[in-house]
Amino acid sequence: MDKEMIRRCTEAMNEGRMSRRKWLQLMLASGLSMSTISAMLANTGVLVGRADAATPLRVFNVPKFTGFVYFELAKAGGEKACKELGAQQIYIGTTTADVEGQVHVLQNIVPQRPDCIVIAALDINAPVPTLKQARRRGAIVVTFDADVAPAGRDLFINMAPFDVQARAMLESALANAPDGGKAIWIAPTPTVANFISQKKAIDDLIAKDPKFKSIQFVDTLYANDDADKSYSIGTSAMQAHPDLKLFISGSGISTPAINKAIQDTDRVGKVFATGFALPSTMKTYLSSGTCKQYALWSPYKYGYMATYFAILLKSGKIKNAEGVAVDVPTIGSRTIEEGSVADLSSMLFFSKGHDDFDTATPMT
């Protein structure tokens, strides 16, 4: 090595070393500041700010991610339940669907001694160690939208049993195409459990109920919960099946995207895309007649019910046991079933003139 090289290397390596004096100074400085701060805090009494009996119950609402209208509505529902029952809601989550991020959010909630955690989990297992810890410290954990392993939660609020979901989608399909016809099922990927169960319930219902016999599934396609992919898959499927009548999807992203594909390819009235979707994404298609009806449960009521149960459980007003029935305002009587699950089952139909959560028609 030439001299310059050696010098620069040595310099680079030496950057890792600190003189003992410098190190000592650093340690002293940081130690001193830390102790000063703690002393100051102890004096001002900030450190004593523990929750006492007078403060309301604190409910932490953790969505899959923030900024998505579905979870914002669930948040509003939770807020209403908190107001009615005298609790305080704290809404906190990550901006993206990030499993580790959600767990970190929970880890930062645990030291705050939460009374309740209401969470839509991104992973069935990863949040469990942290949720267990929260429960050991006395928190009630209620999951909604997506569950965790039973050890991590007290109660799961299910959107609806799969046969109810299936009926909501098939009735919407017939509302679009009264004579039924060839249909394609759109799921995100072949392995998402939710969608496998939905499709199975749909198949069962068609086999069982003659009303839905006219709907024949010719294919299942995967759009990865992605608008662009749904659009292109929808477009090519309509070319491949010229006599296609229906797209049915449980994905709130695929349904509006395929409606757009139908509109763009001038197939309005010939092909319909229905299933589940969010009202904000479907208004234009309802008013243009591209889609006549679709379904969804109410995320507002979903958040409301999950929070309602959490607060009642925490305050000891209800017992978490199979068969316990609770009269949930505006929703009805709901029973805790085997495995600590309760169903929301508030399916709504959306159609022209009934295109938002306030005006939608409840499924009977």
Next chain:
Amino acid sequence: MIRRLPGWETTLVVLLVFAGAVASFTSPFYLSFDQISYSLQQSIAVVGLIALGLMAVVVIGEIDISLPAIMALGNILFAQLSQAGFSVWLAFPLVLFVCGLCGLLNGVLVVLLGLPSLAITLGAMGVYRAIALLLGGQQGFADFLPGYFWLGSASISGIVPVPLVVLLIAALLFGFVMHWTVLGRALFACGLNARTAFLSGIRVYAVKIVAFTIAGAMSGLASLVYIGQFQSARADNASDMLLFTVTAVVLGGVDIFGGRGNVVGLILSLLLLGTLENGMGLANVSGSVQTLAIGTVLIVSVLIAQAGSWSTVMKRLGVNS
């Protein structure tokens, strides 16, 4: 010649103390040893182990963005080995070997093809993630044999979390290798000027491959800690970990173009990022603001750490000193 900031580490320590102080004021729950050590082990242990490996690669003037994917592959391998009845003592060296092999493969490709490591490891990232998906599918694994969780979840006499101890030991070893051995000297030399290093008798290709292999193996170690912390494994684990890892390395004063950096700075930057996250989390700062804050820290640190010296920064900002 560009001079580095006088005492970048000092700056980090000051920032760290400041962040801690702010966190103490904004949340009454922050200032307790249990809380801080628990939160830090959860937020920086896994990232820290990967960041140490990444540092070895960045120092030689390359980058490996496939490390989180290698770790996810490690997670799935641990899950499969556990289900096949392997004890952790057998599984650990095996996974370490496979992850090291992944890193080695990256290194060999970079050296052989002479393409930018960003491009190669971007491809490799997809490949390793796909292998993890092929092996593990989309479902999660939570049934591990006893022993697999120890490294990531135990604590020494109920006080010091083991993951922090692992990180500390790894950092000490890394510090020793990077700053006190021939290999460390060779790494820095390759990063400063590969041609000069070659002419000086350093086997540049071998050194580069070693750096990538170390990074891969570190991801394997991080994998076992991850499994302990989250008590589960899934093929899409750690898909959002890259930003935090790269931020830690750059904020730690490691020159992204190679040849400069040290382990002390990296550990300090990890502590700083962990404290920021913890403090903001306890104060219930919304997720978007948190992401914004971490992103801003990255930009500012790139500006300052890479600009050379304070006067350069001032000049760039148009301030005459």
